[in-house]
Amino acid sequence: MYLNKNKIKAFLFGTIICLSSSCLQSKKKDSETALHVDVFTSINWDSAKWIGYTKDHRPEKWAARDLVRNQPPMNINTWEPTEEDLKVTRRKTHPSVLLRKAFSITKEVASAEVAICGLGLYELYLNGEKVGDRVLDPAQTSYDKRAFYVRHDVTKALRKNNSLGVMLGNGFYGQNMAFAPGLSYGKPRATMVLNILYKDGTKEQIVTDESWKAHSSPILFDNIYHGETYDAREAITGWSSYKFDDTSWEPVEIMKAPTQNLLEQDLEPIRKIRTVTPIAVWKAERGWILDMGQNMTGWLAISVKEKEGTVVKMRFAEHLMPDKQNIDPASTGIHVTGNTQTDIYICKGDGTETWEPRFTYHAFRYVQIEGLSEKPDLSQFTGWLVRTDAERIGTFKSSDTLINKFYDVSMWTIEDNIQGLLSDCPHRERCAWMGDAYVVAEAASFNFDLKRLWQKTSADMETVLGVSKAHFKDPFPYDARTPANISVGKRLCLQARPDWGAATIMVPWFSYVYYGDKSIIQGAWEMMEGWMAYLDEKVQEGGIINGGFGDWCPPGGNPEMDTAPALTSTALYYQSLVSMEKMALVLEKREVANNYAETAKLVKTAFNKTFFKEKTKSYGSQTGNAFALYSGLVPKGLEQLVADDLANLIMKDKNGHYSTGIFGHRPLYTVLNDYGHDAVTKHLWSITDYPSLGFMTEEHDLTVWPEGVSNWDKNERYYRHSFNHPMQSGFAASFHESLGGIRPNEDYPGFKKFYLKPTFLEGVDWVEVTHKSPQGTIESSWKKEGEEIIWTISVPEQSEAIVQLPYYQNEQIKLNNTSVRANMFNVSSGKHIIRISNSK
Structure with a gap:
């Protein structure tokens, strides 16, 4: 059984402190309130059983779908692969x-709460109504190691006569x-507990057991x-109401x-966040x-x-065929998942019918809809x-x-990939690749x-430590201290390679x-030390x-990679060592911190001896220079x-274009700006020819970032790689x-x-930025007026900011109409206006 000892200790300690504090604050609390605390802070699963229903009454036509594998490039005008081109098999889903x-x-009820784990996904109903607004619940885990249960307060929904219902997907x-x-x-399958606290102080528990009834769902696949x-014809009206005859x-x-390790989901639920209105139909x-x-x-x-x-059939894709008469699903991964993302609704025929899926999601811009009798x-x-x-x-x-x-394209791409984990793409793989999490973590945060x-x-x-074989392309052995390249589930894609594993x-x-x-x-320390020891030893x-x-x-694409993997892997090793030193100090492990610091020094020396070209003051590539600067590896x-040299390489x-992959692109513009090359940044952000960001958004109308640009x-037709990748x-x-x-x-x-170290980017008149930190909202807004920059900042209470303006002299700077003594100074909480003479 997978258990994190540190997290258990922290939970128990926190529970003791909370209960002790409550007693100290109010010794006169009545028994009803005390029992309320007991009901809502602990779940007794002893009587609850895992239940399900495996009989399959679905018609074969709808319960199974075709699966195709290893698709060759489809003809440009072909609607879909034919059986002559491909080997087609059919497979059923579980009902x-x-x-x-x-x-x-x-x-009379004082309070009532349901705790439920429905796997893979569930919807909970009480007295004919869905409970809550969560969707695709609970979040994905490695289910043999741990599974999440979710709490629902149902106090107001209980009546004299009640019925609980669970739909499973x-x-x-x-x-x-x-x-x-x-x-x-x-x-x-599902397990559930309903805890009821009555106003007289007594309690009752309703659990999943043999007394429950089961039936097929109208969801056929x-x-x-x-x-x-x-199939709306199979919908059962009132199936979760008390008066329903079952x-x-x-x-x-x-x-x-599936596991003995049931944990309450602390992660925010997946919800329907906002609507997207279609713009055209043809x-x-x-x-x-x-x-x-x-x-x-x-x-x-x-x-x-x-x-x-x-039968209303909806097929989802990111692109259209060049003639715009059919969708092109190639980029959504049909060569590995087996077919196109497709929803099917079979009408009941009793007037206007509304429907949306429950147990799937799609990544798409275009939907091809068949079966409608007239233009919709x-x-x-x-x-x-949905995220x-x-x-x-x-x-x-x-x-x-x-x-x-x-910026907007970047945010859409991140949002599109937050579904209980940070996925690499929301259609083809939907996997938590660790390298992707590392690269996007700061932008997302x-x-x-x-x-x-x-x-x-x-x-x-x-949960995936030591469960995967060593990667066949690396000379490094299997080690039980290593995670997988993908951090959750069963599709793990072998033992983590040293750069992807840096995410640990x-x-x-x-x-x-x-x-x-x-x-x-604290919770990850043992894992982190194990990973670092593996790197050091093997x-x-x-x-x-x-x-x-x-x-x-x-x-x-990767054939154009101009930076040796050894450079980026070693830089990530160095970043990890420096971070481990600092985290060890946070945990007051000073001797351990010193050891990491000494190793980091040795790695920095070896890195520069191996990769730094003294004559050209270069690491040989845009990524080499940018990543070395970002990692703090460049000699003082x-x-x-x-x-x-980075600016010259670009x-x-x-010829004025970037050549970086995900590691080099992460810090590229910040590094250029920090060292006075903001004109290069502005150039890169203005061009629209290949390769550039503008080439993707302006020339090809992309609204999220693709896996790679070609x-x-x-x-x-576009190449079949994903067109929605947060990395x-x-x-x-x-x-x-x-x-x-x-x-x-x-x-x-x-x-x-x-x-606070802004770049007043050449060619930009104003910028407004906010970040809601744990201390409060930080605001940084500047505008250019004639020969002056007016910069307004807001520092939260209990915070302090260190202003850095390295390309300006203190004579050029005024803080709240008062001259400053240096181009680096502290500002306290509150709103401040900084005026800067706009001449470097």
Whole structure:
């Protein structure tokens, strides 16, 4: 059984403190309130059983779908692959089921709460109504190691006569179609406890057991990757209400517990966040094509009026075929998942019918809809952005519309990939690749409150320690201390390579720095030390790590990678050592911290001996220079020369274009700006030819970042790689940390103290940036007026900011109309206006 001892100790200690504090504050609390605390702070699962229903009454036609593998490139005008081209097989999903139990109560209720774990996904009903607004619940875990239960307060919904209902879907637990059937953990099942506290102080518990009844669901097919089929003719009216006659229903089956480690989900739930309104619809070769105007993650809600038995088929894709008469699903991963993302609704025929899926989600901009009897109206469709409901805490806008678009595209890409984990893409893989989490962690943390997500991510990594074989492309042996390249589930893609595995260290570190909560460090410490020991003992040689995926997805693809994986892997090793030193000090492990610090010095020496070219003051590539500067690896006093060479590599060697993959692109613009090359940044953010950000957004109308950029031709099909990858949003940290200048201070985590070091970007008239830190909202807004820059900042209470303006003399700077003594100074909480003479 997987248990984190540190987290258990912290929970028990916190519970004791909370209860003790309550007693001290009010010894006169009555027994009803005391019992209320007991009911709502502990869940007794002893009597609850795992239940389900495995009998399959679905028609074969709808319960299974075709699976195709290893697809060759499809002909440009072909609607879909034919059986002559491909080997086609059919596979059923596990059936979705309905579970119910009726019961009565005779006393007045003080409080009532349901605790439920429904795997893979569930919806809870009480007295005919869905409980809560959560969707795709609970969040994905490695189900054999741990599973999440969720609490629902149902006090106000209880009546004298009641009925509980649970609808189950496969989710990732029962996912048996995409990639391989062996990824399934089993058929859907649930366990539940309803705790009732009566006003007389007595308690009652309703649990899942043999007394429950089961029936087939109107959902005839559900797969998290492929989609959902719903037959409205099979819908059972009132199935979760008390008066419903369930005599024809069968007894539930007692199922095996998937794990003994049931944990309450601390992560925010997935919800329907906001609507997306389609912008156009037109006649297609088959049916109609709907353009949402935005590549999004979620689903389509429909409203139709058709005859009974009409099959409305919706296929989802990011692109169209060049003739715009059919969708092109290649980029959504049909070559590995087996087919197109497809939802099917079979009409009941009783007037206007509305529907949206429950147990699947899609990533798409275009929907091809078949089966409608006439041209649909746009008002019949609503797109829902669906993601983990983490609070949005960052904003950015400027006078430059193209820069604003780059920020918006970055945020959409991140949002599209937060579904209980940070996925690499929301259609093809939906996997928590660790390298992606590292690259985007800072940009995402500036803009979303992801403290709980990073806690879960780190704990997920622990569940996959030692479960994967060593990577066949690396000379490094298997080790039980290593996680997998993917941090949760069964599709783990082998033991983590040394660069992707850096996330075990850097995700907890970034979370601590941005949110100021050291519990993630405490919980992950044993795992982090194990990973570092593995690197030290079995991976590094003389301080250098010769292996890894490398600077993934530069323009043109990985064959164009111009930086040795050894450079980026060793730089990540150095970052990890420095971060471990600092985290050890946080935990008051001074001797351990000293050991990491000494190793870091040796690695820095070896790195520069191996990769630094003294004559040119260069590491040989854009990524080499940018990543070395970002990592603090450049020899003291040579930083400016390395940055100068970086600018030359861009403007001269690459004719004004970037060549970085995900590691080099993350710090590229901030590094350029920090060393006075903001004109190069502005150039890179202004061009629209290949390769550039503008090439993707302006020339190809992309609304999220693709896995990689290639020199696409608008008149040809796009390559099948994903067009929604958050790892390419890592550079968006520069909007906050560089243009706004808001940077965390590692010595004062959670922005108790922070830096303000903006770049007043050439060609930009104004910038407005906010970040809601744990201390309060930080604001940084500047505008250019004639020969002056007026910079307005807001520092939260209990915080302090360190202003850094290295390219200006103190004579050019006034703080609140008062001259300053240096170009670096502290400002206290409150609103301040800084005026700067705009001449460097």
